[in-house]
Amino acid sequence: MSICLFGEDAGRPVHEVTIRSKAGAEAKILSWGAVVRDLIVPSKTGPQRVVLGLNSLEDYIAHSPHYGALAGRFANRIRNGRFTLDGETYQLDQNFLGKHGLHGGSAGFGKRPWQVAHNDENSVTLTLFSHDGDGGFPGNLTVTCRYSFVEPANLRAEITATTDKATIVNLALHSYYNLDGSADILDHIVQIPADFISTLDAELIPTGEIRSVTGTPFDFRTPRAVRFAGEGGDFFKYDQNFMLSTRGGTLRHAATVTSPKNGLSMEVHTTEPCIQFYDGVKMKPPVPGLGGVMYGARAGLCLEPQNVPDSPNVSHFPSPVLRPGEVYRQVTDYRFK
Secondary structure, eight states: OEEEEEEETTTTEEEEEEETTTSOEEEEEEBTTEEEEEEEEOOOOOOOEEOOOOOOHHHHHHHOOSSEEEEEBOOSSGGGGGGEEEEEEEOOOOBTTTTTTTSSSSOGGSSSBBBBEEEETTEEEEEEEEEETTGGGGGGGEEEEEEEEEEETTTEEEEEEESSOOEEOOOOEEEOOSSSSSSTTTTEEEEOOEEEEEHHHHHHHHTEEEEOOOSSSTTSSOOESSSOOOGGGGGGOEEEEEOOSSSSSOOOEEEEEOTTTOEEEEEESSSSEEEEOOOOOTTOSSBBBBBGGOOOTTTSSSEEEEEETGGGGGGTTTEEEOTTTTOOOEEEEEEEE
């Protein structure tokens, strides 16, 4: 275990904590955005870097598309950046297309300093206090995120939140994964055991309809490559929420991604009711990433456990409401084999 100063954000120090497993896995965690900046796991061909990251705090602040961050207070999208709770309407930051809310706003949880509450050889615990009215959200919210290794190479995230006033909470882990260092993830094999998706309108906001994946490009129930022929000869673009089941207290399989190049696979297990699959098609930061690599479109893919986007505004989606005396709790494992 080691901890070092990574930079400063508006005069507040940001630290990087390195945690390790006995089997040789290593993760570097920032106290800015609860970011997983680097993750190296054992593979048949030796240590393998499996996430995308940047080299300085300045690069993260200026250019990061939520690389490795914990998105919140409400991850993903909220129509018109507005919702009503207990008869009161709340207006949030409209930071997506100038009209919708995305990932908690322009100063969401993935874009601000956290506190390091504890760290040891194989774990780090980060905390964040979000005040009543922060980003337009009601209630003082206290969030804890603990990253730890479960042997041999299982990176676990345990996230909790409590409030003193009714609010909405949806937190999502947002690492971009590439299991073999290829220029893109089009040949990665993905499996998502979901029968349904929440359909989207032209602005990527859920319509409220739940639709079967059968006969669509969203059918990943049988493992297949990300590469899928779309219209006009381009490959199909993925930025889609998949319905897993109602939220429960036990971990269940949500996705598997495998590299045909080196045989490394990653299973995602989570307590969340949904998972967002984003293929990183819009990615092209103007600065180099880890190892000096310039990331282009689809350099990594996201598998983000979450609640349904816009769930505060659609009554038949799982409720994101958190009330005083309750505890929001998410556990997600990224298991490498």
